Amino acid sequence: MAMGVSLKNVKKSFGAVDVIHDVSIEIPKGDFAVFVGPSGCGKSTLLRMIAGLEETSGGRIEIDGKDVTDEEPADRGVAMVFQNYALYPHLTVYDNMAFSLRLAKAKKEEIREKVAEAARILQLTEHLAKRPAKLSGGQRQRVAIGRAIVRQPSVFLFDEPLSNLDAELRVQMRLELARLHRQIGATMIYVTHDQVEAMTLADDIFVLKDGWVQQAGSPLKLYDDPDNRFVGGFIGSPAMNFFAGEVSGGGGGRMEVRTEVGGKVFTAARRGEVSSGQKVTLGIRPEHLKLSEEGLRAKVDMVEQLGGVSYLHVKLEDGSNVVVERHGLREALEGQTVGLAADPDDILVFDQEGRRLR
Amino acid sequence: MARPNKTLRRNLIALSLVAPFTLTFLLVFAWPTFKVIQLSLTDAPLIGDGTWVGLQNYRELLDDRIFWVALKNNGYFLVLTIVPTTVLALLIALAVNRLRGWMQPFILAIFFLPYILPVSVVTLVWQWMLDFQFGVLQPMIEAIFGKRTAVFRDPTWVMPVIALVTIWWTNGFNVLLFLAGLRNIPTELYEAAALDGATPRQRFWRVTWPLLWPVTALVLTLQLILQLKLFDQVYLLSQGGPFNTSQVLLLLVYNEAFQQNNGGYASAIAMVLFVIILVVSVMQFQLLRIGRHR
Numbered sequence: 001m002a003m004g005v006s007l008k009n010v011k012k013s014f015g016a017v018d019v020i021h022d023v024s025i026e027i028p029k030g031d032f033a034v035f036v037g038p039s040g041c042g043k044s045t046l047l048r049m050i051a052g053l054e055e056t057s058g059g060r061i062e063i064d065g066k067d068v069t070d071e072e073p074a075d076r077g078v079a080m081v082f083q084n085y086a087l088y089p090h091l092t093v094y095d096n097m098a099f100s101l102r103l104a105k106a107k108k109e110e111i112r113e114k115v116a117e118a119a120r121i122l123q124l125t126e127h128l129a130k131r132p133a134k135l136s137g138g139q140r141q142r143v144a145i146g147r148a149i150v151r152q153p154s155v156f157l158f159d160e161p162l163s164n165l166d167a168e169l170r171v172q173m174r175l176e177l178a179r180l181h182r183q184i185g186a187t188m189i190y191v192t193h194d195q196v197e198a199m200t201l202a203d204d205i206f207v208l209k210d211g212w213v214q215q216a217g218s219p220l221k222l223y224d225d226p227d228n229r230f231v232g233g234f235i236g237s238p239a240m241n242f243f244a245g246e247v248s249g250g251g252g253g254r255m256e257v258r259t260e261v262g263g264k265v266f267t268a269a270r271r272g273e274v275s276s277g278q279k280v281t282l283g284i285r286p287e288h289l290k291l292s293e294e295g296l297r298a299k300v301d302m303v304e305q306l307g308g309v310s311y312l313h314v315k316l317e318d319g320s321n322v323v324v325e326r327h328g329l330r331e332a333l334e335g336q337t338v339g340l341a342a343d344p345d346d347i348l349v350f351d352q353e354g355r356r357l358r
Numbered sequence: 359m360a361r362p363n364k365t366l367r368r369n370l371i372a373l374s375l376v377a378p379f380t381l382t383f384l385l386v387f388a389w390p391t392f393k394v395i396q397l398s399l400t401d402a403p404l405i406g407d408g409t410w411v412g413l414q415n416y417r418e419l420l421d422d423r424i425f426w427v428a429l430k431n432n433g434y435f436l437v438l439t440i441v442p443t444t445v446l447a448l449l450i451a452l453a454v455n456r457l458r459g460w461m462q463p464f465i466l467a468i469f470f471l472p473y474i475l476p477v478s479v480v481t482l483v484w485q486w487m488l489d490f491q492f493g494v495l496q497p498m499i500e501a502i503f504g505k506r507t508a509v510f511r512d513p514t515w516v517m518p519v520i521a522l523v524t525i526w527w528t529n530g531f532n533v534l535l536f537l538a539g540l541r542n543i544p545t546e547l548y549e550a551a552a553l554d555g556a557t558p559r560q561r562f563w564r565v566t567w568p569l570l571w572p573v574t575a576l577v578l579t580l581q582l583i584l585q586l587k588l589f590d591q592v593y594l595l596s597q598g599g600p601f602n603t604s605q606v607l608l609l610l611v612y613n614e615a616f617q618q619n620n621g622g623y624a625s626a627i628a629m630v631l632f633v634i635i636l637v638v639s640v641m642q643f644q645l646l647r648i649g650r651h652r
Binding site for chain 1 (some may be wrong): 544546547549551552553555556560565568569
């Protein structure tokens with residue numbers, strides 16, 4: 001498959017501080033890729049390096065197979081949508097969108113056609129004569145996208161584009177972005193700290209932490225099969241529950257782990273080498289925890305009732321919080337003591353360094 | 359009846375808040391202005407009353423050659439200072455804005471330092487530097503123009519040099535205004551412009567310049583008002599000479615009032631300057647505002 005963007009051993013340091021350590025990723029042409037991670041993980045820096053707004057300290061950046069590591073931002077065939085839109089406040093919506101075409105000395109007729117087309121796609125036609133100050137947040141965001149579209153770049157870069165919008169608008173714009181990607185089919189790279197945006201938009205997610213790519217793959221691959229404890233905990237909402245424990249026995253494709261708190265034995269499918277007595281962490285998603293009489297003792301602290309789904313916030317003996325997802329729950333469970341259990345195939349095991357034991 | 363009471367109380371509070379300013383304004387601005395207008399219609403000396411002469415003082419002004427010379431010199435001084443100081447301040451601000459770390463406040467302080475000096479110190483410094491015999495700048499003048507020049511006693515040199523001293527003295531404040539304006543332009547706009555393919559020159563003319571225009575208009579207007587009120591530097595450096603080539607309106611007011619004891623006539627000149635400043639600055643500000651909306 002042709003590559004839209006590929007990074008080869010890319011590094012970035014500010015003085016003595018390394019913010020990006022040796023990142024190599026491949027994003028196929030037409031892909032919707034999402035860089036996700038907590039703040040300070042280097043995802044925005046990586047995006048800005050692809051845009052050419054940050055210099056690369058080492059490695060190679062290729063766009064459509066061409067080495068652009070030392071190219072100017074304008075010569076890379078990329079367009080970027082900024083978190084706070086970065087619209088020119090003194091220009092109308094039309095002039096904002098026409099800005100790059102005018103600099104490129106495009107013909108008046110061509111400019112008018114391209115801007116009109118972008119305005120049509122983004123439903124901005126009636127706002128073309130207005131200045132950004134007269135627009136709502138969502139409209140401004142669309143102008144910023146429109147400014148990117150008219151350039152017909154081979155790669156669109158989005159830097160947390162929805163984080164300044166309110167919750168409802170964010171959901172709506174998310175759908176519009178997904179639709180836009182289907183419509184124009186260009187490669188898109190999207191940076192967010194919101195794993196819900198990552199899950200809903202991405203063809204491929206790249207999870208970053210401390211300047212390293214922790215794992216790359218489709219949203220469901222990352223959800224079902226995380227490589228490490230960080231990815232398991234970061235992807236999914238509510239987050240995965242973790243239980244510290246110690247291997248107490250096993251055999252026949254199974255291993256038994258006794259939890260530190262409550263001393264309850266969970267059986268997980270055995271993968272890889274583990275020895276008896278090894279410290280491990282169990283990861284179980286809220287929807288995989290079952291209530292069972294014989295399970296790990298916990299007390300129901302709070303219930304978030306959403307109608308179809310409810311989230312039980314239960315506390316273990318040491319006061320640590322665990323979330324259990326239930327469907328169709330109608331009884332009041334607050335204050336009751338329950339037992340937690342899970343199927344062996346639904347339990348992920350991580351070693352002490354947080355690496356997944358498969 | 360609680361409501362009218364409440365309204366009354368609120369009005370009283372409002373009045374008490376506005377009163378100090380209003381009283382001060384009436385006492386130190388409106389009343390003196392009124393007195394000056396009144397004085398300008400009499401033949402009063404500096405102290406004491408005079409007799410009513412109507413518009414006689416103003417009629418005399420029209421025939422006063424020195425008045426027209428002073429007016430022309432004020433105009434010449436505006437040309438020498440306003441645009442040059444604005445352009446210079448913008449260039450310095452652009453350069454300072456590019457500096458990082460401790461260099462930025464350090465360099466800014468150097469440019470701002472003259473502004474905090476009193477005018478008498480400023481003029482002394484320049485008088486020393488430009489002294490005909492011992493001035494450190496005289497060898498430079500000699501190298502460029504072939505001979506030493508007593509600049510404050512030379513009809514050609516006097517106004518440009520006073521303009522130079524004035525710009526040196528007051529420019530730091532304009533740099534500060536421009537710097538504040540530049541810092542208000544978000545970095546992302548420049549990044550967006552870079553991605554849009556704008557060259558550094560295009561980034562300046564299409565992003566910086568239009569977004570900085572309100573500050574530029576402010577600087578131009580403040581400068582216009584300030585430079586029309588030129589007095590101290592001329593009084594200290596050249597006393598209006600030689601041959602009235604640095605005579606300006608405020609100096610004329612001073613001479614007429616405090617040297618010739620012509621209070622009424624001096625008031626008439628002051629009124630003319632007052633009206634000129636009012637009209638020109640309002641006109642300029644309006645023009646600049648139109649410029650912004652175009």
